[in-house]
Structure formats: structure tokens, C-alpha cells
Amino acid sequence: MKFVIRWLVGAFVIASVVWAGMVAAADGKIKVLNPRGIMPAIKQIPMAERPDTLDGKTIYIVDTKFANTKPFVNALRDNLAAAYPKTNWVGVDKVGGYMQDDPNLWAEIKAKGHGAIVLLGH
Amino acid sequence: MKFVIRWLVGAFVIASVVWAGMVAAADGKIKVLNPRGIMPAIKQIPMAERPDTLDGKTIYIVDTKFANTKPFVNALRDNLAAAYPKTNWVGVDKVGGYMQDDPNLWAEIKAKGHGAIVLLGH
């Protein structure tokens, strides 16, 4: 009898284990790896303080030279000059294509200018 | 005791059922539908009886006119004529491109010929 009971207890233990396994199977959830890569940290750059007024100031209009956009860039300068005549609006071309940096221009703007409008895209 | 035994028997029954389920899950086999379509039946066509000899017979060489293959077709006719001069080798062009049927030509071959060589591909 002792043997039979042990056997039955054994069956019960098996039943429990199997049951737990079956619940997991019925729930059917699986665990998969994250497919994405490692993004870099972002260093926030403080924005430059704005002046109270643009009167008497020099603002550069920087053309990054996307194809066939010159008429728009010139129209932007002319419209701003007409609407805000007390500001000195200076149109400049960045060197090279739109992928190329132009540190000399940024230095010039910093030295002589009080602000810049940079045209991006087309 | 009777109750306990019944309970244990019950557990045992559950264990059996769950066990069977688990075997299926561990085995992990699934049933899926056949992705393929319905192929047509093939009617076998008896091939034509061959003559004992080609001597004195007329054999057509049918050019299905793939691009730039004329020199090869002519060379085939000339080589056969040189090797088997007792056979009458007749070069003919099938009408149209290679996708087009030419029932008149097949009728002519059946009426006047004793066999045909059909060039396919390039």
C-alpha cells in the first residue's frame, strides 16, 4: 500500500509539473531578442541668445545651393529687405555642395553678423 | 480514504491526459496546407514509327528562326547532305516567330516528307 500511495503521489507530482508546462504552452508567449542597434547619446547644444530687435543688425541668408533654388533665395532676401528695411540682409553662398561644411563662412557670420537664415532642402 | 483514492485516481487521469498533450507539444509537429496548384493530366502521344533506312527519303530541317542562327541551320543541312548523300535534306523556315504555329508546314511535311528535324532554342 505504501508503494501504491508513493506511486500515486509521484503521478500527482508529474501531473502538476506537466500542468504548469501546459499553461505556458497554452499562453504561448515567447521571448525574442531586440533587433535594434545602439543609438548614440545626444549632447544638447544651448541655443544662442536672441537680440531684442533686428534694427541695425546684419542677418546672413545662407544659400546651401540645392539645384534650381536661386530665384527663391533671391526672392527671400528681397522680400525681407522690403518688409524690414532697417535690417541689413546679406545673401551668401555656402561653398561646395549641400553635404560640404564651410567653417570660414560660419566664422565670418559670427564675426560680422547678428543672425542667420539657413536654407535647407528644395 | 475512498475520497482520497478517487482524488488520486482523478489526478492520475489528468496526468495521463496532460502527458499525452505534452508529448504532442514536445514533438511540436504542425499540419499545413499544400501550397501547390492543380496540374493538368498528360495525354501521352504515340511516337511515329521509324523507317528502316533514310536512303531515298526526304527529311525536312525546320528552322524556327531564333535570332542569328541561320549559319548554324545551313551548316546542319550541308553537313548532313555531305555525310548522308542518299537522303534528300530540305531546309524550310517556319512562318512567324518561334511562338507561332505553322499548320501548313506540318501538313506539307506529312504529305511529302519522311521525317523532320526541328530546331528549338538558340
Added chain:
Amino acid sequence: MGVPAVAMVTSAFDELATSTAFKKGMPGLRVSFTPHPITGRTTEESNEYLKGNDPVSGKPMLTEIVAGLQAKLAEQDKQAGEIKREERPRFLAEDTADNLQQMFQDNMWTDGLPVILPTEEKVKAMLKGTSHKADEIVGEMRPSGPHEAWKYTVEMVATNAVMAGAKPEYLPVILAIASTGQTSLVSSTSSFARMAVINGPIRDEIQMNSSIGALGPFNQANAAIGRAWTLVSKNLGGSGTPGSTYLGSTGNPLNYGNMTFPEAEENLPEGWNPLHVQKGFKKEENVVSILSGWSFNTIAWFSPLPQQDVIKNWLTHFFSFGTGSATIIVDPIVAVELKNNGFATKEQFAAYLMEKSANPGWLYWSTHEEEYKKAKEGVEPFASYLKLGETAEVPVSRYVRRQPPPGAPAAPAGMPPRNPIEVIAVGGGTNTYWSGGDFSYVSGASIDKWK
């Protein structure tokens, strides 16, 4: 034919010849193989081939040909009756998911990529996408004209739709494509590509992408519908086994997605009709249009010329080598520019391109040097063409200007189509770009019919 026959085939078509002879009911067909290729061979090269051996059997070629015409037939060669095909059980033998995935790969039942395994549960869920019965016959399809056609039911299409990763709401589009009987994997030694353009409100209902990146791998509906066409072609249309039911020598990379995309209808300028309306369907109907071609050029070229002239100039040059068919895919902002430049309809723009892209003499002669030589020798009609001068158009009829009437049967796969220039708008307006290729309209099918 009723007379003894021998087929001569180049050795590149070894598998094709054997499987075709079987499918056409003549498994014992006498075939002699030549070295490949025979195209472009000189007489000397041909003589060398013919004095050598059949590269497949190893026997001397001429002897083998003659033996094929006179040697006694075996008993089985004289038989008539039906040849048994492999059986088609509804289910495959049970196996693990991993084994089934690999089995689908090894049997070439996929495009080389993993599938969703088509369990009965998933196919049932897919079938909720249509009101049609599972056992209804949808159509038949073949790799190209001379091949046998296979038939398929709604359930079989749904099975392949599951495999491709489609949602049930895409099923009517996939059924409509299957109903045209057009394979996406045309068997020709040239490597065909196909295109499927979807029009009508279903584009938004199933969230297709007609904006930025519409032709690329960025949208489930665009991608899964295009891929389902490949799987349907392979598994239901008997296409796509390299060497027997697919012969494209290099293959065409456009076959991966089959250029399946919705037209950007809402961004067409006023007066420009969507493709399905041009083909006689109503605007509110959902329609898939099938186009056929080979090549795709995406043009990112700035010019101070108006767009119609840039496109026309490109087409003139493209046509000097092409099939004479063309489809221009324009970004909607290009369409608007063309409208603003005076083309009130797509048809007006297409007519402009057709008229102006004819080859002027200098271009014609520079791409047809053999004709030029004949012209110089006085051979007609070339000699008369040459007299027209360098700038005049050479009067070679490129277009048959008639269009198949609505409902007319589609041209068989592999036939060079003769259709007018198609203009289709798609894209996100990030730039004034356009694409062009040698695609032409094959047929259109109602999607609503399969809802």
C-alpha cells in the same frame, strides 16, 4: 506531326527539353543537343559543333540525329493514354515548424525567404477576406505560352497569401491578380519583370503606401501583395524553376517585389485620370493593373529644361534600344508641373512623348549600323530613310496606336506588347523626380469582384 521527328536543342536547355517532352505527352522524344549558344555562330564554328559530340549524351551529333529518325521505337514510345502526375493532397505531412520552413525552401515553394506556415487556422482566417467559396476555381496560369497551365482555387490562393505575410483584407487584391492568369515569373531567356498598380479606395483601406518610398520595402501591404504574386506564380502557376520553367539567363531583381504599389490618385492634378479610369473602370472601383517589361530607370537629373522635355529627351534615347514600350512613373509634384506646363491630361502628355520621341536620323543610324551600311549600299527602304537627312525622323512605326478594348483577353505571357505610353503617379513629393522603363499594360482586373 505524324512523321519521325528529332528535336535539336542547345545544351543550355537540357532540363527544359526533357521536362517539356514529358508534359507534352512524349517522354521518349528524340532530342539531340548542340553546344550552346548557336546564335551568332559563324559557318566555321557551326561546322565544328556538328562534327563533334552531343554535349549531353556524348554521342557523335550527326549519327545521333540519323539514329533518332530511323532507329526502332521502344514499346513505351508507342503508348497512348494518360500519364499519372504526382498526387495533390490538401495537407502536407506533419512536421516541425523549422523542418517545414526548410522544406518549403528546398522545394522552391518560396522566393528564398521565410514564409508564415499556412496552418488550417491561418488559412481559414485569411479566407475571411473574401466572400467567395474556398473551392471556387480562380483561374489558370502558365510560365509562358508553350507551357502547360495549372489551375487553382480560392483556398490555394489564400494559402499562398498567408505564406507571403498578407493580412486577410489584402486577399481580394491577391485574388484579382491571380484571376488575370498572369505569372510574375515569365519564362523566356530574357529576364522579364512585372508590375502591379492598385487603384481605388482599397489602397487606403488596407493602408498601402503611395507616398515616400512607395516602390521600396517600407509597407506591409505593398510588400506582401507583391510577394504573394511571386508565390502564386511559383506554386499555382507552375513557374519559377530555373532551367525548366524559368529560363531568364541572369534573372531580374525586380521580381522580388514585382513593383507592386498604389497610384497616388489623390495627388494627381485635376483632369489627370488614375490608371484604372484610363482603362475604362469607374473611379470608385478597386482595380489592379498588370504591366510587363524588363528595365527600370530612376532619374535624378536636374536640368533647366521643362520636365516634359527632359523626359522626352530621355525617352528618345531609351527607345533607341528598347522594345518601343514605355511607362513613366512621375512623382505627383512632377505631374502638377506637367499640368501647369500645358498637359491637361495624362493622354495629352503621353501623345506628346509618342510624337516627339521618334528617333531622328542621327540617333537611328548610330544605333542601327547594319541598316546604315545597307542604306549606303542602296538597299530599300533604308536608302530612302537615309535621304531624309540627319534631323528628320526615320519613319519606323514604333507604336501600334490602338489599345485592346476593355475586357479583351490579355496578350499571352512573353509576347512583346504593343501599347501606348503609360503615365502613373507615385511618390512623396520630396523632389521633382521620375522613373521610366519599358513596361506596357497587359490587363486589368476588378478587386471588388473578389471581396
Added chain:
Amino acid sequence: MGVPAVAMVTSAFDELATSTAFKKGMPGLRVSFTPHPITGRTTEESNEYLKGNDPVSGKPMLTEIVAGLQAKLAEQDKQAGEIKREERPRFLAEDTADNLQQMFQDNMWTDGLPVILPTEEKVKAMLKGTSHKADEIVGEMRPSGPHEAWKYTVEMVATNAVMAGAKPEYLPVILAIASTGQTSLVSSTSSFARMAVINGPIRDEIQMNSSIGALGPFNQANAAIGRAWTLVSKNLGGSGTPGSTYLGSTGNPLNYGNMTFPEAEENLPEGWNPLHVQKGFKKEENVVSILSGWSFNTIAWFSPLPQQDVIKNWLTHFFSFGTGSATIIVDPIVAVELKNNGFATKEQFAAYLMEKSANPGWLYWSTHEEEYKKAKEGVEPFASYLKLGETAEVPVSRYVRRQPPPGAPAAPAGMPPRNPIEVIAVGGGTNTYWSGGDFSYVSGASIDKWK
């Protein structure tokens, strides 16, 4: 810059401008949007734009620009320090297979097609394909020059390889592609395509297809490796979200398979080197070569001319609109014909094409009408070009004939490359066909290094 700045962007780049400003550390950047496009607008059209409102904010454009330059900053605009990115747990939250499949779709972590879910067991099995440690950094990748770069480990590449349906033995090829840092989904408003050519004995070891249908969907290794590149580009290279990290207006259908194929090395005529040998690798090395372009033409055109002249004539016309780059993909039987016609090496044939495909006057002027007008007005150098006559070549330097030295860093994504013409052999020899496109060599990477 250190001075107040306002960015002016057209409204098509709304999402791009916002996300870029964030990633560059200036989430408060002042941006004014104009209607799209501004390219090709006349002065009158531009004035109309500028007198109107910013189509994104709805505010008058000029007032908004001035306010951006002088209005007081908010406190958060003056902050420095790090901006937190979303966390990157190694595992995703547990879910059912069906839910995960749809989640991968909804997050755009796929190409629109189903994936093999990357369980730990499957990724472990995949990692058996390399001796490299799971946490080793493979490289970094960005959508194009101005974008941020993401980094990735061997395990992350293996995860995407599992998803694509690759076998472990393909992993070294996929790691080699990832190691180049070249995205397959270049972000430009033009829709780039990429190509990956595999050379060396691994082609046969992993059973790639370089024969019939090599460029099409007929082989697991070709397809899965090509697709893995797309998934790596999206998930590890931060590419492929339309509107922010992908801007190709129409998209390119070649991105589905990324033209990934092995060269048919063993069928090259004697003296013709495989691509990797041309680039300085040893013949027995396993190498993947990356090429970049846009367009793919498969030419099925019979001509009585010798193949080199057919290809040359086609290229001359193709170049009148292209980037000046070209890759010619020839069937091996075309390669043999070219060899027989006197081209002892690929380089000799490429040099012939380069020399002979220069634009003669009539072609140059017919595709450059603006320059023609200037030439007529006496503007230099065009006036001098015109004096050369119709048949003389216009001396526009198309090629920079130098080649980057072996091991030199690859050109950044999106840069127009300047390279010689590449010639690659692939195909099953069922016909004398060839393909051509504007692809050029970007970089090569050792596969053996990743074994």
C-alpha cells in the same frame, strides 16, 4: 554657430527637420517651412510663397522668420547636457508569435514581409556561423552623411540574420556587409539602390546561385543575404523610416533584394579576373563588394553588331542622362564572346567602353539644350565645344580615372562616386544577354575575417 539662426525648410521635410534638430541636440531649433518644392520656382512663384503662410505652423512666413531671430528663448532652449534616448533591453517583452510578427511590422523592423522570430535559441544557433564573440562591435552605420550613426554587435547582426531567414553559414557574409557600414537604404530625395557581389569559394559552400535566374527570387542564400542587409540597415543602421531617415521620393524596387548575387567566376574566360581580384584581394579569398547606383536595365536586344559595339552604343546613350558611372553585368557567354573579339581582360573592355562612349557633339547638344543656347551666345567653354563639330567628342571629363587605393575608407553614403566602369559576369548562358546600370564600386570587405 553662436548666432541666432533660423532654418528654412520646405514642408515636405517636416518630420525630417524635427527629428534632425532633436538628434543634433537642438530640439528647440527655430524652423520656418515653405511650400514644397522651391526648386524650379520662378521669382513670381517665390514671391507668392513668401507673402503666404508657413504651411506647417500656419503663421505668416516673414513674421515667423523674424520672430525666430529675435524672440526670447524658452529656458529649455538654453540647456546643455545629455538628452536621454530610449532604452535598449536585450530582449523584447514576451508575447505570442503572431503578436510579435505584427509588432515587428508595425514598428517597421521588417521590409514589410514576415520574419523568423529571433528567439535566443535561434540566435545562438546563428552565432555558430562565426568564431567572433557575440558582444564584439561590428561597425557603425548611418542613413547618409548628416545623420547620426548607430553601432551594433555580432549578436545584433545575428538577430537580424535570423529574421531575414539566413542559415548560420551565411553569417560571415552578412557580418562582412555590416562591417562596411554601408546602408542599403541611403537617405536622399533620390531613390538609391545598392548591390552586393560575392566572390570566392564561399559562393559554392553556401550554395548561392550564379546561374539561371541569379538576380531573381530563386535561391535562399542570395535572397536571405540581400534581405538581411535591408534589416541590418533599418534596425542597426538607423535607416529606412520614410519621412525622417528615408527620403527617396518614389522609393526604389531594387531595395527589396539589394541585387545580391555571386559572380559566375568559374565561367569567366581565361584572363578575366573576378571582381574581388580586380580590387586587390586574392582569388581564394571570400569577399563582398558593395556597389551603389539607381537604375538597372536588362537588355534583350539582338543586333548584327559585335557585342562590344551594342554595349558601347547603349552606354553612350545611357550616359547622356546618367551619373557617368556604370556597371555592366554580362552573361558568361557574352564574356566569352567579348574575349574572343579581342578583349583579353575585363579592364581592356572597360577601357574600350570608357573611351568610345564619350558623347559626340550631336548627342551632347541634344541633351544639354541650355548649354547649346549658351554656346550659340558665345559663352565659354561651350562656344569652343560647339566649334568642334557634330561628330567630335565634347571634352567633358566624365571619369576620374584614379581608383581608391585598397583599404581606403569608402565614400560616405549618398556621395556621387567616381569610379571606372565595372564588368561582372553572372547568368546561366541561356542567351547572349547583358544588363547595365549606373552602379559604381563603393567598397569591399573580407568575408573570411568574419568566419
